[in-house]
Amino acid sequence: xxxxxxxxxxxxxxxxxxxxxxxxxxxxxxxxxxxxxxxxxxxxxxxxxxxxxxxxxxxxxxxxxxxxxxxxxxxxxxxxxxxxxxxxxxxxxxxxxxxxxxxxxxxxxxxxxx
Amino acid sequence: xxxxxxxxxxxxxxxxxxxxxxxxxxxxxxxxxxxxxxxxxxxxxxxxxxxxxxxxxxxxxxxxxxxxxxxxxxxxxxxxxxxxxxxxxxxxxxxxxxxxxxxxxxxxxxxxxxx
Numbered sequence: 067x068x069x070x071x072x073x074x075x076x077x078x079x080x081x082x083x084x085x086x087x088x089x090x091x092x093x094x095x096x097x098x099x100x101x102x103x104x105x106x107x108x109x110x111x112x113x114x115x116x117x118x119x120x121x122x123x124x125x126x127x128x129x130x131x132x133x134x135x136x137x138x139x140x141x142x143x144x145x146x147x148x149x150x151x152x153x154x155x156x157x158x159x160x161x162x163x164x165x166x167x168x169x170x171x172x173x174x175x176x177x178x179x180x
Numbered sequence: 181x182x183x184x185x186x187x188x189x190x191x192x193x194x195x196x197x198x199x200x201x202x203x204x205x206x207x208x209x210x211x212x213x214x215x216x217x218x219x220x221x222x223x224x225x226x227x228x229x230x231x232x233x234x235x236x237x238x239x240x241x242x243x244x245x246x247x248x249x250x251x252x253x254x255x256x257x258x259x260x261x262x263x264x265x266x267x268x269x270x271x272x273x274x275x276x277x278x279x280x281x282x283x284x285x286x287x288x289x290x291x292x293x294x295x
Contacts, residue, residue: 108285
């Protein structure tokens, strides 16, 4: 069972560089999302998607883009990396938009912007 | 706006003891879900237990149980017979039934189980 797979697990970027964090799930989940986790804080929602072709902003969307061309994949793009984007990023999915469904998380991607 | 508060930044207990982690939340809604997630040193977020607000019965999962007090907006997690593998960060999270699919997270409690 692969579940939610994120790549890369670790990345160091220079300020101004762009990159894409990949996320894939093999559970045919409709709902996918990206969170960031900073020290001493809970997770904060960046972007989410309720199905292929549909995305929306979360709590902290600035500096990030997403797309959802397939049910399986939900990449997160950093357009011009800034030190404030140094964080741990989690991709998550759940079976449907129903808010009671359990959310499954990937293993996290550690991003450092220098 | 909903908020979730975990007032204990860190706790430690001896192996086999029982420990209770506190969580309070603020909402004006009557229908919602509450979750406890565990984040071990590997960093992966693992669901421990969930509670539907419309259910009066407290959820249980093996050694894990909750004390859900809806009127007091309290959702504590009790871990019985604690084990070394329970060492982790524990996060409380709130999800409205009418939300934009967003989980509102507490800041977490670091739980250390000592041998």
